[in-house]
Amino acid sequence: MARPARFVCVECGYRTAKPLGRCPSCGAWGSFKEEVPEAKKAGARAAPAEVIPLKAVSEAAEERISTGFSEADRVSGGGFVAGEVVLLGGEPGVGKSTLLLEIADRLLARGERVLYVAGEESPGQIKQRARRLGVNEALELVRETRLEPLLALLEAERPRAVFVDSIQTIEAEGAPGSLVAVRNATQALTRLAKATGSVVVLVGHVTKEGTVAGPKTIEHVVDATLYLETAGLFRVLRSQKNRFGPVGEVGVFRMEDRGLVEVRNPSEAFLAERPVGVPGSVVGIALAGERPMLLEVQALAARSPYAAPKRVVQGLDPRRVDVALAVVERRLGLKLGQLDVYVNLAGGMRVADPGLDLAVVLAVYSAVVQRPLPEDLAVVGEVGLAGEVRSVPALERRLLEAERAGFTRVLAPGRLGSVEDAVQKARVSR
Ligand SMILES: Nc1ncnc2c1ncn2[C@@H]1O[C@H](COP(=O)(O)OP(=O)(O)O)[C@@H](O)[C@H]1O
Numbered sequence: 021m022a023r024p025a026r027f028v029c030v031e032c033g034y035r036t037a038k039p040l041g042r043c044p045s046c047g048a049w050g051s052f053k054e055e056v057p058e059a060k061k062a063g064a065r066a067a068p069a070e071v072i073p074l075k076a077v078s079e080a081a082e083e084r085i086s087t088g089f090s091e092a093d094r095v096s097g098g099g100f101v102a103g104e105v106v107l108l109g110g111e112p113g114v115g116k117s118t119l120l121l122e123i124a125d126r127l128l129a130r131g132e133r134v135l136y137v138a139g140e141e142s143p144g145q146i147k148q149r150a151r152r153l154g155v156n157e158a159l160e161l162v163r164e165t166r167l168e169p170l171l172a173l174l175e176a177e178r179p180r181a182v183f184v185d186s187i188q189t190i191e192a193e194g195a196p197g198s199l200v201a202v203r204n205a206t207q208a209l210t211r212l213a214k215a216t217g218s219v220v221v222l223v224g225h226v227t228k229e230g231t232v233a234g235p236k237t238i239e240h241v242v243d244a245t246l247y248l249e250t251a252g253l254f255r256v257l258r259s260q261k262n263r264f265g266p267v268g269e270v271g272v273f274r275m276e277d278r279g280l281v282e283v284r285n286p287s288e289a290f291l292a293e294r295p296v297g298v299p300g301s302v303v304g305i306a307l308a309g310e311r312p313m314l315l316e317v318q319a320l321a322a323r324s325p326y327a328a329p330k331r332v333v334q335g336l337d338p339r340r341v342d343v344a345l346a347v348v349e350r351r352l353g354l355k356l357g358q359l360d361v362y363v364n365l366a367g368g369m370r371v372a373d374p375g376l377d378l379a380v381v382l383a384v385y386s387a388v389v390q391r392p393l394p395e396d397l398a399v400v401g402e403v404g405l406a407g408e409v410r411s412v413p414a415l416e417r418r419l420l421e422a423e424r425a426g427f428t429r430v431l432a433p434g435r436l437g438s439v440e441d442a443v444q445k446a447r448v449s450r
């Protein structure tokens with residue numbers, strides 16, 4: 021086997037396998053040096069990146085690409101960012117395709133190019149739906165589910181936005197629809213988005229178990245994961261992860277014949293069917309993401325036929341509700357041991373906000389003693405184990421929202437010492 025030519029003439033670059041006295045190429049004497057392979061150089065590493073003081077770094081003033089929906093912009097952090105990859109998850113039928121068609125319409129209206137990759141439905145079906153929703157006919161469709169040809173097409177066309185409906189239909193390396201294929205397709209499309217600057221939205225179906233088929237495995241690859249969920253009459257878009265915006269932010273929509281309509285005033289929408297003068301109903305001032313929202317907490321207590329009474333919670337953190345129930349027993353002196361207790365956030369909304377603790381305590385108390393709270397009262401506060409009412413984030417903004425929604429009386433931390441105090445002031449005490 022020939023030895024590698026690792027001796028180089030420093031004068032002319034001539035290479036040879038062994039050192040020579042005189043270079044046969046340029047005639048220089050004693051000019052050969054041995055080349056040391058990179059890996060063998062003592063401590064040789066790839067050149068490190070430059071260290072930059074923070075003050076010398078220019079802020080990435082990324083341009084935002086508005087979705088055309090203020091509710092969706094709120095959730096995405098002010099619109100999409102060029103090269104961003106978004107996973108849009110949700111159960112079948114919740115409205116993922118509808119939402120994307122409507123966002124496409126708004127991008128097209130601003131002269132942006134949008135390519136819709138149709139894996140789930142035929143172009144004919146999409147056209148039918150697009151006509152019902154009144155989507156701009158400039159929308160371009162492609163029925164290409166093979167990963168490689170799709171990548172080549174996107175590389176050549178470079179549209180402003182690419183909507184892949186769905187990621188589970190893309191045929192990549194790995195068994196069709198398998199986690200491996202979904203992950204490979206996502207990684208390849210992510211590289212493409214970064215290279216071309218196209219915004220790529222991947223639709224991902226959530227299975228019954230609550231995971232997008234594969235999505236838990238691709239959440240770390242994408243820049244943002246948004247979930248569309250049903251909340252009673254409404255659809256809620258929620259950011260679960262977001263490299264370019266807030267997490268836990270929510271946008272509220274209503275599904276109508278002509279498509280998704282933004283709910284500009286969620287407090288009013290969620291309180292629309294609130295019963296008045298009924299025990300167990302309390303308006304809490306919640307924080308959903310960054311937005312204050314008035315939500316009705318409902319409690320019902322009924323004599324239990326079971327040795328271990330039921331505790332059924334919907335829309336709230338069950339562990340916080342457990343604490344609230346213990347506070348009602350120990351600090352407010354009500355016996356719950358023989359009662360089944362149901363606690364709901366009315367309207368199907370889901371919020372994990374400790375600021376709703378006080379509403380839960382008062383709702384349970386009111387349900388047990390069978391006395392309603394005044395209808396113009398809204399409450400907010402975290403409740404501690406000693407029954408103390410603790411402060412909450414964004415109190416000022418919450419109070420403003422309550423005032424805006426017409427609640428003239430508010431129980432809030434700072435004005436209250438304890439839950440006993442709250443019960444007195446809410447005029448439900450026995
Ligand atoms: N012709 C129609 N008229 C009114 N509503 C419709 C029509 N077709 C579908 N829908 C509604 O739109 C909803 C959302 O559908 P879709 O956007 O396809 O959901 P996803 O893509 O999440 O599966 C469906 O649940 C359905 O109730």
Ligand SMILES: [Mg+2]
Nearest residue numbers: 116117140185
């Ligand atoms: Mg769909």
